[in-house]
Amino acid sequence: MSYHCLNKISFRYVKPAFFVLLFLLTTALSSVYPQTPVYGGVLTLANRGDPPAGFDSMRTSSIALHHVGGAIFGPGNLVMRCRENSYDVCPYLATYWTANREFTEWTFAIRTDVYWHDGVKFTAEDVKFWFDLVFFGAEGGGNKRAPAYFSKELGNIEKIELLEHNRIRLVFKQRNPYFPEILANPRFKIAHPKHLMQPAIDEGNVSVSPLDVGLIGVGPFSLSQYRKGSLIRVVRNDSYFEVDDSARQLPYLDRIDYVIMPDPFAMDIAFRTGRLDGGARGQGHYLSAERIEGYQRDLGSDVYFAKTDGGNFRLAFNLLRDGPWQDSRVRRAIALWIDKPAAITSALGGFGWTTPDLGPPDLPVLRYFINWPKFDREPLDTRRDKALALMEEAGYADGFTMDHLVRGLNPVTGEFLKAQLAGLGIDLNLRIVDEGEWNRARVSLDYDSQQGRLTPSPIPEGTLSVYGRYSENPDAYAKHEDAKIDQLYFDLSNATSIEQRIRLWREIEKYLFYDMTYIVPIAESVYVVPYRSYVKGLAVPVEDAHTHTDFATVWLD
Amino acid sequence: MGHYILRRFFTSIAALFIATIAVFMVLRILPGDAVLSILADTPHSVQMREALRNELGLDKPAYVQYLTWLGRIFDGSFGGRSFETGGQIGELIAAQLPVTLLVSGYSIILSCIWALPTGFIAGYKPGKLRDKFLNVFSLIGLSVPNIFAASIVLVGLLKIFRWSPPIIYSTPNENLAEHLYMAIWPVLILSLEYGSHLLRTVRAAVGETLKTQYIRGAKARGINPVSLLLRHAMPPVASITFSVAAAHFSALIGGAIVLEAVFGLPGVGRGLVQAAIARDFPVIQSYSVLLVGAFLLIQMAVDVLQRFLDPRQRTAETVFSR
């Protein structure tokens, strides 16, 4: 049976959505698409840093890699997020796919007109090689290569079969009904050519990286020059398979220069003096309201700003550690007290969404999951009075001390929380740590509260790993052992219709964010990237700025 | 002399080894896990972490890791691969070192050009307005932090000229004009600091030489002390210049670090900072070897040169004044 049509139904990322952005997107797109693309030109973009881990997408999800990776390796793998609507799944290297009744077997048919940048043909064997690396890692010369970090997310694999007529079949041990959805994550890029990597692995060099083999991919641009710390230059791939709606071959651009600029200040100056055509992506480089003022002052209408829904700023509690926050009234009080719009101006750079003042209007129920809870919408004063009453009732009118894990890269959100909670008499002890310690600490039980990491799960079923019980999900935001959550997710997995799924998901939301307030969602950030007005055809995703970094549809006017 | 050189050479090598062991131990003994830093952003299982640890060789005993790294120093890759980028460390250094050397070199040359003559003039007539002005100027010059100066320069260029330096680095061979347009700004800032040091040391040395009996005698006899001064102050001033150069070579590299990031120069400083933050052990170790080795080499060369020039045998260590 073909479930191709089912796959066309959009499933949202489980984060706040906003229709206004979609409106902006369509207006932006409609204003550029009627124009005729022009071939040629060089696009100069800033990049946040050198791509880590040798450009190995199985080892890192860093935007420094994926901003460049999109151009070299393409916007997806077998599937991709559609450019017209980033909530839909479109074919990329696969032409179509089917699943069996139980959703334990997925079969993909691979395109026959794809070539690696060195001229070798791309076949289903490459796909099998890639999936083998992802799920099982590799062995050679006595050394072992670890599987990809996202292998578990894709599902519980049993085996991968190479079929005739350039097809491949993945067999899972359990039902995996949303596999293409999950697979369409722009971070899962095929950067591992079998004909170059297999020999290296056989020799024992199991950690061979895409950089080692010359960054050979199948994307719209191929590597021309890489000067570390300075520049990554990619040029048009003349045998690229994608074509636009008028059957013109993509990409339009001749070349993209990614200039490595780790300092956002230097990027601002460079952009405003005309040395850059587009800004870098990444926390710290995304523009704030004040920086945009400067851009507009210097460039006026010669610049536009691409806005994409970003990460969620939240406060999550560790209920497995003794403390006043084990009392749900205390958690409720904290949720009521926080001045959420203030977070947007002071900690999120001035762009974002939150309740009660801003928020997405109601969306047609059939199309999107809305996980922006419309709770706590009374005016701030009312909420704060309630909060104080709750604290008093719980016996903590004098406040208490609570520590808070903060990632060193961006301590601003921690500073905001500390000052907010001081109003309730809570002394929030900020524990600022570097990347390594953060990685260890957020899955441990050592801290009273934290903010959790970004998870771009496209479907609510995939959020169990961040909302579920600690013993099964160490990377959960809130540390708890509440069996009811398990039950709710179980029901969700057995839902048979979209309406049912939405309804069940709303129940989970209410339980998590309101009844128990395990997590306080504060605000959703919006990522802003500047582009010069002559940069046309840009596919701006509604959510997740890792998406559509291939720039295949971009032309300069 | 040859004896001395040989002795210095061997003790320097010994010091280098000790330094590498010290760095190695500091990185391994103190808290923190490199694998966690590498996997920071991604959700991963314990098996994944252990597999990566095994892949990078971090589960082997310390002495094995040290010897492996040491072996890799000599096999061409200068320490193996970076944990963070996966690239060969030798290639990294080959790309980054020339940039830093060029910028440091320009700074030293520029500083000598402006600071040596001014220091002479200041020291020749101490107490005059000229001297006082230069005194204050050099004091400010070496007090202004690089970070502040860099921001001022960039904002100034933006506001006044609506211009910014090039953002893509070119070697002098590729495009000399672009290279200089890019490098001139950090060089200016660095030479302000470095030149201020130089100015003050030269001034002091000239002042001291002025007070010697020989010069006083010449003055008393009516001989123009300037030519005499030049002849007699030259050797100590020259040796001082070299000593200051040696002493502040490492400060120059360090000072260049923040400037490299802001002005977009892909040099050693930035590479080392990134490695330190990412706990990229092989890179930190290899770069340490490079920097310490270079410093010891320069110090040795300067000391030998001084012994040659100034038989009063003042060593670099005594001239550690700022």
Add this chain to the structure above:
Amino acid sequence: MKQILRRFIRRPRGRRPVITAASLLAAVVLFFSIAGIITRYDPLEQDIDNRLQPPSSTHIFGTDGFGRDVFSRVVYGGRITLYIALSAVIVACVVGIPLGTYMAYAGGFPDLLIGRLIDSLLGFPLIVLAIIVVVALQASPVSVAIAITAIFVPRIATLTRSAAQLTNRETYIQAAVVTGAKPSRIIFRHLIPNSAGPPISQAVGYIGGAITTESTLSYLGLGVPPPYPSWGRMLQEGTRLYFESAPWLVIFPGITLCLVVVCFSLLAERLKKVTLSADRGAS
């Protein structure tokens, strides 16, 4: 030591600049110590409705992105920075001066060994060593202080060593040896007091360097962690986010930083002149 102090105070021509520098410095240190009294606002108190206000009668230096009073933050930031710099340099002296004296006194193999070790430490750019230490120990005021101490111990030891070598040749030292005085007595009673002059005057200048190093570390995000204020971090935030919309966030911390470092350099300069001439006087 007493001789040096006497010369310090008595020296007629050099007196004025020394007093100017010293009193300026004292004023600076005092200013930062009484931070609590002179500031009206809590440096951590946020007032988001009043964020990014330019300097006014209510906020002399304006407010930052969170509505915090910049003047308080500059003063409190200075306090933390000064504490770290002072303690780091003092500890460096306490460790470095005896070490250098011992090296000069013992000579031979210990001198060579420790000397080469110190040489290798000197080879590290200040900031790199500081970064390595801070990263390993997780950023905190203590780890920053340790890093800065580690930077200056070898420098002070080297200076002391050369000064002590000169003192070592004095007749009274040889007299002490001949009369059978214990080595520790020789070192602590004679060598250290008479060799301490140059390194201490240099150390005062190092305080300025310590302040700059701490600020650079904070600028790189490796210094004193937020929300506590630090000039370096204020400079970084101000430059990156607000250099145009709120330049007072960059100007005030930056100028204060420069002024304080200049003060220390000036004082060190004067001290050096005095001790150098005092030394020459003694011999």
